[in-house]
Amino acid sequence: LASIDAHPAPSIVDVSGVKIGGGHLGMIAGPCSVEEPERMVRIAEKVAQSGANLFRGGAFKPRTSPYAFQGLGEEGLRILKDVGDKFGMPVVTEVTDPRLVELVAQYADMLQVGARNMQNFALLTEVGKSNRPVLLKRGMSATINDLLMCAEYILSQGNPNVVLCERGIKSFDPATRNLFDVAAVPQVRTLSHLPIIVDPSHATGRPELIPACAMAGIAAGADGVHIEVHDCPEVAKSDGPQALLPEQYDELAKQMKGLAELM
Numbered sequence: 590l591a592s593i594d595a596h597p598a599p600s601i602v603d604v605s606g607v608k609i610g611g612g613h614l615g616m617i618a619g620p621c622s623v624e625e626p627e628r629m630v631r632i633a634e635k636v637a638q639s640g641a642n643l644f645r646g647g648a649f650k651p652r653t654s655p656y657a658f659q660g661l662g663e664e665g666l667r668i669l670k671d672v673g674d675k676f677g678m679p680v681v682t683e684v685t686d687p688r689l690v691e692l693v694a695q696y697a698d699m700l701q702v703g704a705r706n707m708q709n710f711a712l713l714t715e716v717g718k719s720n721r722p723v724l725l726k727r728g729m730s731a732t733i734n735d736l737l738m739c740a741e742y743i744l745s746q747g748n749p750n751v752v753l754c755e756r757g758i759k760s761f762d763p764a765t766r767n768l769f770d771v772a773a774v775p776q777v778r779t780l781s782h783l784p785i786i787v788d789p790s791h792a793t794g795r796p797e798l799i800p801a802c803a804m805a806g807i808a809a810g811a812d813g814v815h816i817e818v819h820d821c822p823e824v825a826k827s828d829g830p831q832a833l834l835p836e837q838y839d840e841l842a843k844q845m846k847g848l849a850e851l852m
């Protein structure tokens with residue numbers, strides 16, 4: 590079902606009115622974690638003004654350490670949805686557990702399956718039964734074929750609305766958080782009709798590298814860009830060191846829109 594043979598025309602995924610794919614650029618922005626409402630409002634207002642069309646934030650966080658901040662849970666979902674509504678942006682948030690799909694789908698316009706859960710087949714099956722579009726992130730040690738097979742798990746349950754995301758893979762070099770595999774974008778394009786976006790925030794972990802990688806993703810044909818933005822990265826509950834400031838996002842958003850128009 591994910592194969593280009595099954596469906597030669599590029600798929601367009603509609604997230605509560607925001608289209609991704611087929612020439613429509615998904616601009617997903619927001620903090621790594623959902624934080625207090627006032628901060629979420631400040632960030633959302635800024636990224637919306639810059640042209641972001643989807644607002645993100647994690648309420649259930651898959652952290653490396655069980656002692657790290659795990660997210661605000663349902664309260665976080667409520668905050669995210671309220672803030673998204675306030676600025677007319679559909680919201681994207683991660684679901685980490687098959688038992689939470691129904692709850693998260695009540696608040697989220699798009700369900701994110703994170704890199705760590707890409708091959709959680711019980712979760713894929715459950716989001717496949719949901720009527721919400723899914724953002725499926727590539728696992729850090731997954732091949733492109735693995736990614737497409739995981740999309741197949743979702744599609745085969747009857748949910749056709751899957752957007753893939755290249756977010757960097759493991760490498761031997763600690764210079765960047767992950768290794769941004771920009772070639773995955775045109776490679777997926779040869780194999781699948783599904784939209785593919787890039788996430789230069791998790792791919793690089795370094796704000797100074799994000800603009801170049803975001804632009805490279807668009808130049809390679811990506812259908813969207815997922816970027817973490819925080820108004821005070823020093824106090825962010827997670828992934829502060831890789832966050833762009835709203836002003837930096839604004840500058841980059843202008844460049845991304847300009848390049849996308851040329852594509």
Ligand code: PEP
Nearest residue numbers: 621703704705726756791
């Ligand atoms: C995230 O989007 O905040 C996240 C945890 O991403 P990934 O699953 O790609 O690490």
Ligand code: MN
Nearest residue numbers: 621817827828
């Ligand atoms: Mn993050």
